Amino acid sequence: MNILAIGDIIGVNGCEFLRKKLPGLKRLKNIDLVIANGENSANGNGITPAGAEHIFKSGVDVITTGNHAFRRREMYQYYDDTPYIIRPANYPNSTTPGRGMTIIDMGKCSVAVMNIMGISYMEPLDCPFKTADELIEKSSEKGVKINILDFHAEATGEKRALGYYLDGRVSCIFGTHTHVQTADEVILPKGTGYITDVGMTGPSESVLGVKPEIIIEKLKNKLPQRFDWAEGECKLDCVLFTVDEKTGYTTEVERMEIK
Numbered sequence: 001m002n003i004l005a006i007g008d009i010i011g012v013n014g015c016e017f018l019r020k021k022l023p024g025l026k027r028l029k030n031i032d033l034v035i036a037n038g039e040n041s042a043n044g045n046g047i048t049p050a051g052a053e054h055i056f057k058s059g060v061d062v063i064t065t066g067n068h069a070f071r072r073r074e075m076y077q078y079y080d081d082t083p084y085i086i087r088p089a090n091y092p093n094s095t096t097p098g099r100g101m102t103i104i105d106m107g108k109c110s111v112a113v114m115n116i117m118g119i120s121y122m123e124p125l126d127c128p129f130k131t132a133d134e135l136i137e138k139s140s141e142k143g144v145k146i147n148i149l150d151f152h153a154e155a156t157g158e159k160r161a162l163g164y165y166l167d168g169r170v171s172c173i174f175g176t177h178t179h180v181q182t183a184d185e186v187i188l189p190k191g192t193g194y195i196t197d198v199g200m201t202g203p204s205e206s207v208l209g210v211k212p213e214i215i216i217e218k219l220k221n222k223l224p225q226r227f228d229w230a231e232g233e234c235k236l237d238c239v240l241f242t243v244d245e246k247t248g249y250t251t252e253v254e255r256m257e258i259k
Contacts, residue, residue, distance in 0.1 A: 118153025
């Protein structure tokens with residue numbers, strides 16, 4: 001099974017570029033399932049119901065999110081109503097809309113897609129390691145062998161540590177949040193496909209999707225700035241995992257940058 005993970009989609013320009021490039025990529029690579037992080041797809045960051053629908057109609061099967069998941073209040077009910085958009089599972093379930101895992105029936109097998117957020121330099125949520133254990137247990141109870149995790153985290157060390165902790169227990173882990181694609185795609189010793197960060201889908205000439213002059217001003221003068229997404233030519237950062245349906249292990253990992 002070919003599973004494509006797409007890095008954080010940035011604003012309207014990123015959404016339009018996704019729609020332009022994804023259908024052809026799916027045909028070219030014979031892709032069975034597409035997962036994309038959409039938490040920055042709205043201009044000004046966050047995600048809206050209209051933006052989520054645009055991403056789904058562009059060919060994405062599951063949308064994951066992160067620390068901007070609840071930036072737009074109009075999304076709260078949408079998370080509850082829409083099973084194929086998920087938020088980090090380590091937010092408190094008693095007070096937070098939505099779910100942290102979804103299971104997709106692919107016909108010949110089922111696939112669990114999980115979303116967890118890191119806590120190093122981020123919000124003090126529940127422990128990612130314990131949350132992962134709980135999600136894997138729930139998935140196993142339903143007989144699912146293929147488990148995919150979007151780990152939305154800041155610290156490289158935290159991402160790699162969780163990768164080794166879950167090696168052989170999930171099919172693949174891809175990192176999101178930092179918007180910079182890392183060159184460390186690998187199949188870990190026990191069969192889990194891994195990359196520290198997939199990257200982003202949005203304007204190439206930018207600082208993590210934002211106009212460079214805005215970030216320079218903020219860092220140089222230490223004053224708050226309104227972040228505006230950059231414009232111009234875009235790229236689509238993604239990783240293709242090939243997973244054995246019988247074992248649930250990754251057999252190939254291909255990192256790509258589509259322009």
